[in-house]
Amino acid sequence: MSCADRIVWLRRDLRLHDHPALTAGGPDARVVVVREPAANGFQRALVDAALDEVRAHRTVEVFDGDPREVIPGLNPAKVWVSADFTPSGLARDRAVSDALGPGVMEAAGSAYAVDPGILRTGQGGHYKVFTPFHRAWCDYGADDPVGGLPGEDGLPVTRAWRDWCGFLRERLDGYAENRDIPAIDGTSRISGWLAVGALHPRSLLATLAVADAPEDDKEAFARELAFREFYADFLHHRPETAHSDVNPRFAGFRWNESGSEFDLWARGRTGFPIVDAGMRQLAATGWMHNRVRMLVASFLTKDLHLPWQAGAEHFRRHLVDFDVASNQHSWQWCAGTGTDASPYFRVFNPMTQGKKFDPDARYITRWVPELRGVPAGDIHAIRNLPSEYPVPIVDHAEERRDALARYEEIKGVSRDFKVRHGR
Numbered sequence: 001m002s003c004a005d006r007i008v009w010l011r012r013d014l015r016l017h018d019h020p021a022l023t024a025g026g027p028d029a030r031v032v033v034v035r036e037p038a039a040n041g042f043q044r045a046l047v048d049a050a051l052d053e054v055r056a057h058r059t060v061e062v063f064d065g066d067p068r069e070v071i072p073g074l075n076p077a078k079v080w081v082s083a084d085f086t087p088s089g090l091a092r093d094r095a096v097s098d099a100l101g102p103g104v105m106e107a108a109g110s111a112y113a114v115d116p117g118i119l120r121t122g123q124g125g126h127y128k129v130f131t132p133f134h135r136a137w138c139d140y141g142a143d144d145p146v147g148g149l150p151g152e153d154g155l156p157v158t159r160a161w162r163d164w165c166g167f168l169r170e171r172l173d174g175y176a177e178n179r180d181i182p183a184i185d186g187t188s189r190i191s192g193w194l195a196v197g198a199l200h201p202r203s204l205l206a207t208l209a210v211a212d213a214p215e216d217d218k219e220a221f222a223r224e225l226a227f228r229e230f231y232a233d234f235l236h237h238r239p240e241t242a243h244s245d246v247n248p249r250f251a252g253f254r255w256n257e258s259g260s261e262f263d264l265w266a267r268g269r270t271g272f273p274i275v276d277a278g279m280r281q282l283a284a285t286g287w288m289h290n291r292v293r294m295l296v297a298s299f300l301t302k303d304l305h306l307p308w309q310a311g312a313e314h315f316r317r318h319l320v321d322f323d324v325a326s327n328q329h330s331w332q333w334c335a336g337t338g339t340d341a342s343p344y345f346r347v348f349n350p351m352t353q354g355k356k357f358d359p360d361a362r363y364i365t366r367w368v369p370e371l372r373g374v375p376a377g378d379i380h381a382i383r384n385l386p387s388e389y390p391v392p393i394v395d396h397a398e399e400r401r402d403a404l405a406r407y408e409e410i411k412g413v414s415r416d417f418k419v420r421h422g423r
């Protein structure tokens with residue numbers, strides 16, 4: 001087999017370190033990228049940045065077109081890839097592999113520390129609840145990084161790696177507490193790099209283990225990585241849940257039709273300051289703090305009674321870190337339809353949540369300039385706000401009651417179902 005026959009096809013694994021597929025292909029393999037549509041402009045810019053760094057150190061042939069035609073058209077004898085477990089990635093890879101013929105395409109590694117599908121419950125099923133998954137994930141453990149980390153063995157130190165090391169140095173200490181406060185730059189902000197594969201959780205866990213920080217903070221961080229892997233594992237077993245409710249009880253739920261209220265939510269013009277701040281942060285930067293993602297998702301599904309799929313699609317079109325498993329399942333969690341879901345009847349109050357997690361309204365006023373200079377107490381109580389700021393588009397207390405009433409309708413259906421079927 002000549003070098004030209006051996007290909008490493010890079011997708012969302014745009015890095016040179018800790019890369020089983022590149023290691024399997026060896027230093028002489030052709031490295032190939034087929035440009036596929038990115039979820040949005042923010043993610044496309046990150047793909048380009050990560051790809052440029054790979055190209056600065058290794059020749060990469062970049063093709064446009066459909067990988068189902070481009071890869072077989074190169075007539076390779078062998079193609080190594082990082083396994084892609086997303087439903088669309090699996091379908092693409094199956095088609096490419098069929099076109100190449102048996103044994104040509106081989107997966108080495110994936111975007112996860114523990115590949116989806118590996119962990120099983122005692123009964124042999126897949127995990128449906130995070131806590132036992134997390135326990136099993138910790139027990140299973142992650143392998144050591146493959147082929148070295150940036151800065152070792154001549155491997156370049158990339159922007160993504162510098163961001164990660166900056167977090168380890170400056171913000172890991174205190175992460176467990178600070179991660180919930182949107183006004184503090186307390187999280188790692190590496191989700192975009194993970195989404196394009198410029199970082200790998202295995203390398204993160206290896207460096208996290210030896211970092212000089214309190215164990216609580218390290219454990220809290222690893223737990224968040226486990227959430228990412230839990231959602232990927234769940235989606236692997238239940239691919240239809242990228243679009244449909246995990247909890248079948250919601251099949252008959254009475255959602256509203258999307259209309260002008262959706263647009264006001266998307267534009268950060270709901271009149272609820274913390275919701276508007278989050279949506280404006282998303283529009284401006286492609287990123288939103290996790291706590292605020294939860295609040296805006298709760299608002300869309302429980303105050304506006306709009307289906308989680310509409311919000312998830314909006315996030316897909318804007319998030320720099322869009323990841324189908326984390327996004328769809330986080331939305332389902334917030335809507336109450338998903339794995340381990342926050343119960344439907346737990347409805348976040350945007351005023352009290354704002355007061356609790358952004359007490360001096362620093363986060364809110366960073367993104368909602370009309371409210372600068374207004375006392376935090378007034379912002380959280382939504383009173384005496386300047387006329388250029390919108391009045392609330394709904395009455396939260398009323399919508400909460402409505403949400404609970406709608407939930408009662410399907411609860412009743414489910415109780416009837418149980419009675420009729422003798423369960």
Ligand SMILES: Cc1cc2nc3c(=O)[nH]c(=O)nc-3n(C[C@H](O)[C@H](O)[C@H](O)COP(=O)(O)OP(=O)(O)OC[C@H]3O[C@@H](n4cnc5c(N)ncnc54)[C@H](O)[C@@H]3O)c2cc1C
Nearest residue numbers: 187188189190191224225228290293321322323326327330
């Ligand atoms: C409605 C909603 C939609 C979301 N959509 C996405 C998405 O498309 N892509 C995405 O990566 N995350 C998503 N998240 C999860 C979370 O908000 C982001 O991962 C996190 O805010 C990224 O910032 P960070 O890297 O600073 O996180 P950190 O707090 O530093 O966490 C480190 C890493 O752990 C993972 N992580 C953290 N929290 C979660 C979580 N709740 N679920 C799954 N993984 C997590 C991410 O990979 C993150 O980069 C969503 C959350 C909600 C509530």
